[in-house]
Amino acid sequence: MDLESCLPVWDRLTADQQRSLSTAATEKSVKKGTVLHSGGQECTGLLVVRSGQLRAYILSDEGREITIYRLVEMDVCLFSASCMLRNIQFDVTVEAEKDSLLWVVPTDAYRAVMERSAPLANYTNELMSGRFSEVMWLMEQVMWRSFDQRLADFLLQESALEGTSALSITHERIAGHLGSAREVVTRMLRYFQSEGMVKLARGSVELTDVKRLSALCAPKKPARHRQ
């Protein structure tokens, strides 16, 4: 997949602008677990996912994590280029959740085009609004929903993302996604198991009653597009 097909506004850039982006862009292949970007200081550049999966999360001073969004094929990671955006004052860490193949567009090249191109600036706006909506959704979750609902929701999302009901994931890792502690996750998963909704084994969680998990976490994620 080439860079053009990942950037929907490509055709609205001038030939010069297209050239400067494609000349500057490099390919990068990373192994699962690689940290691609950490904190606000680095300027890694815009990351475009050709294949694989990335995770963006924030870290507390004590090392607790919470996932703020995932990026899959064709997604563009804006905050790895946050130094480009004036006023961004928070630190996001981005890691590869699967072996991934990326385009990296250096920040300077992207910014130079964005400053002159209304289409690219408006596209950047759309990217940011999308991420903003994900964070607001997460905020509403954290504020108004109980932990069992959030955990059920996470398991269902993960299952959809992985295309399987048998998830290879540790309780520690789930805690890192949800900004919680391992013990809290373990306790709730055991409760889910006692209710027949999941089956636990070392390093895995199998969803055995998707219907009840769904009922538990309703209103589900799409409900944020509320009328």
Added chain:
Amino acid sequence: MDLESCLPVWDRLTADQQRSLSTAATEKSVKKGTVLHSGGQECTGLLVVRSGQLRAYILSDEGREITIYRLVEMDVCLFSASCMLRNIQFDVTVEAEKDSLLWVVPTDAYRAVMERSAPLANYTNELMSGRFSEVMWLMEQVMWRSFDQRLADFLLQESALEGTSALSITHERIAGHLGSAREVVTRMLRYFQSEGMVKLARGSVELTDVKRLSALCAPKKPARHRQ
């Protein structure tokens, strides 16, 4: 204060673009308590604060509130024009916290200029990044900090905003800012009072030991600009 001086990119717009914005903009004067915008469906337009103060907050299905940011003189409220931004899928309510004088720039007029003007699109980007940072800050608060820290922080901010250590504010109202319940606020304020940090009376909270309140809530808000 005219519209030009509120929009820092004014001079980088063409004469035509300036004209279409200033022709479309209207003045609006609102009383304290007026709800200016609610939810994602309405398209109130871009609000520019000439004087007064606005508050943007989200609401849970059960009617709980949490303040996501405040807008004071010269601030621009983007999310009252969120219908303009593709991908924004959350509902923000905006109300006047003080009697306010505003410019309202209708969404269509703003969008028409933004689509052709890289400077205005990039400025809109900056506005959004600023709000995004505030929301991420809030997320970190909600996730990682205890309620006493958040309450102390709120009281200090409020005192700075009002220019007084004697705040006229109800516990109910504080709960609405922090996404909490009135009882929880009352209990914590009573504890603060027993520690000599505040003095409570009907409808008011007086800060009597700013130093200890500050120590309690450290790291303070500016700490989000962390290195």
